[in-house]
Amino acid sequence: MNKDEILLANKEFLFPAVFHYFSDPLVLEKAKDQYVWDADGHQYLDFFGGILTVSVGHCNDAVNAKIHEQVDKLQHVSTVFATEPQAALAKKIASITPGNLTKSFFTNSGTEANETAILAARCYTGSTEIVALRHSYHGRSALAMAMTGQDTWRMGPPMPNGIVYAHNAYCYRCPFGLEYPSCEIRCATDMEEMIRTTTSGRIAGMIAEPIQGVGGFVTPPKEYFPIVAEIVRNHGGIFISDEVQTAWGRTGHKWFGIEQWGVTPDIITSAKGLGNGLPIGLTVARPEVADSLRGITISTFGGNPVTNAAAKAVIDFIEDQNLAVNAAVMGAYLRGKLEELRDKHPLIGDVRGMGLMQALELVEDRKTKKPAKAATAQVMEAARRNGLLIGKGGLYGNVLRISPPLNIGKADIDNFAVALDASFAECATPELAGVGSK
Ligand SMILES: Cc1ncc(COP(=O)(O)O)c(C=O)c1O
Numbered sequence: 001m002n003k004d005e006i007l008l009a010n011k012e013f014l015f016p017a018v019f020h021y022f023s024d025p026l027v028l029e030k031a032k033d034q035y036v037w038d039a040d041g042h043q044y045l046d047f048f049g050g051i052l053t054v055s056v057g058h059c060n061d062a063v064n065a066k067i068h069e070q071v072d073k074l075q076h077v078s079t080v081f082a083t084e085p086q087a088a089l090a091k092k093i094a095s096i097t098p099g100n101l102t103k104s105f106f107t108n109s110g111t112e113a114n115e116t117a118i119l120a121a122r123c124y125t126g127s128t129e130i131v132a133l134r135h136s137y138h139g140r141s142a143l144a145m146a147m148t149g150q151d152t153w154r155m156g157p158p159m160p161n162g163i164v165y166a167h168n169a170y171c172y173r174c175p176f177g178l179e180y181p182s183c184e185i186r187c188a189t190d191m192e193e194m195i196r197t198t199t200s201g202r203i204a205g206m207i208a209e210p211i212q213g214v215g216g217f218v219t220p221p222k223e224y225f226p227i228v229a230e231i232v233r234n235h236g237g238i239f240i241s242d243e244v245q246t247a248w249g250r251t252g253h254k255w256f257g258i259e260q261w262g263v264t265p266d267i268i269t270s271a272k273g274l275g276n277g278l279p280i281g282l283t284v285a286r287p288e289v290a291d292s293l294r295g296i297t298i299s300t301f302g303g304n305p306v307t308n309a310a311a312k313a314v315i316d317f318i319e320d321q322n323l324a325v326n327a328a329v330m331g332a333y334l335r336g337k338l339e340e341l342r343d344k345h346p347l348i349g350d351v352r353g354m355g356l357m358q359a360l361e362l363v364e365d366r367k368t369k370k371p372a373k374a375a376t377a378q379v380m381e382a383a384r385r386n387g388l389l390i391g392k393g394g395l396y397g398n399v400l401r402i403s404p405p406l407n408i409g410k411a412d413i414d415n416f417a418v419a420l421d422a423s424f425a426e427c428a429t430p431e432l433a434g435v436g437s438k
Contacts, residue, residue: 003027003039017155021392022384031058034405034412036389044384047404047416048391052213052245052357055273056317057405063276063313070309078300079106085308092315093284096255099264103290106302107281110244110271111139114207116283117240117267118143121205124266124292125236129199131191131206133168134175135395137214138207138242147207150215150395164198166191166228168212169220172350172361173369180221187220188227195235203237205266210257213245216394217359217401219352225261238266238289245357248273249318249406252328252355260354273406278310323406330408331355337417338402345424347375356408359393360400371396375427382423388416 001009006027010018020026027039034057036046049055056063070085077083086106094102105116122128132138134149146159149168167175167187176186195203206228212218229239246257247270258265267285274280281302301307318324331354338358342348349363362372362379376398383390391401404412 006039022381026384026389033057033060034408042387044387044389045412045416045419046389047402048389049273049403049405050277051272051391052250052401052403053272053275053277055248055250055276055406056314056321056323057407058277060276060314060317062317063310066309066313067278067306070306074305076301076304076306079298079303083303083305083308085305085312086303089308089312089315092312093282096315097268097284098256098259100286101265101268101284103285103287105283105285105290105299106304106308107283107299108279108301109139109281110242110269111141111144111281112299112302113244113269113271113281113283114138114144114147114240114242115141116281117207117242117269117285118147118204120267120283120285120289120293121238121240123294124238124289125202125204127200127202127204127236128162129203130163131166131195131199131203131232131237132163133208133212134165135168135170135212135215135218136207136209136242137212138209152395152397153214164194166194166206168215168218169224170218171221172352185221185223185227188224188231191228191231195231199235201235203232203235205237205240206232207240207242209242209244210246210261211251211354211357213357213401214393216361216399217353217357219354220261222261225258225263229263229265239263240267240269241265243268243270244272245403248315249324249327250355250357250403252331253324255324257354274311274314275307276310276314278307280304280307280311318406321407326408327355327406330404330410330413331358333410334358334402334404334413334416337413341417341421341424344421345428347372347379347424347427353402356404356406358402360402361394362398362400371398373397376400378427379423382426383420385426386419386423388419388423390420 090104132147136149138144138147145154169187241258251257270282338351347362350361362376364370364372393399393401
């Protein structure tokens, strides 16, 4: 199929809810390391990695060697049979998780990982109520959509009940109109009253992304998670860290994002970057929490030997190449470049993130902070023309998400910054940028 036939077939044979970035959707044909190529042979520097999924570069040689080896040896068995790749991966994960998070359950996606975590929280505590955060994203099953605090990502009829939504720590747009640090972290301390006024007071737990991914890389201050985790535990709940985007060294120095806040969760969920593109979901819990899931369960593709061999190879590669440190060092370098862009382009209202997970929030006016949604789309289009792939996010659709592979180097960040600068310059005139339009 050529490019037009692919897009036509998508339109005719896929659910229309499947959408693509860009007014002229990009059809990708191949990829290697930090680059992807479209159907017309154009090369792009990929600073989005699928969606924070290509953690160690596209078609990474070390990971793919393990995939090839495994796919020719044993491709599928299902969880009713034991295999070495699943055992080896679970053992490795237990050795790098914080605290006593040693028991894993493997599925196919972040959504399933979160489903498993909520089930475990409910079995363990005997309570049902769950605290989620506004602006969060937790997946696309009925439960995961219900826990997602963004209307854009909720489809269909009303959501299951038993979920309440706390304020997130969105300092750039503080829900209380306060400023850090004089706010005394009101968004966190509000959790006490929120639980007492909107639940029975005996909750199953809280699920939160350390840095809200789809929500636009909203990054809480250092005090936030210690405060909320304590309040949640005082009300009988457990703390679930959704690390679908923040795990595996991306935030710098630490394996898991929540470690940046010094909080040890009861469950960590992950997916995306663990498989470097192969479908995987992980729920890893304290033994007592895992053990509370009585009865038996099965996952046809969870624990798949090929996927698990790939995931183990990803972790080994990150460890061998010291990529959590690279994420910190290159992340700081990238951050410096983004701050230079902010000083130059009035469209950029905020720069935030950690490690190699950085975002730019675009506003029409730095005083009013009116979200520059149309301009954000224009900058993305311009970036594409300039050979760059970046992502979009945020409740208002005005955040550019930047997440190169963890093994990115300085030269690529320099090239990225030059191309992004040019893209902003192209959108500098209000007409081009769509500023002022709806
Ligand atoms: C934080 C977070 N949780 C859960 C999910 C759902 O993962 P999946 O799309 O693999 O089901 C995502 C996906 O973007 C995510 O970012």
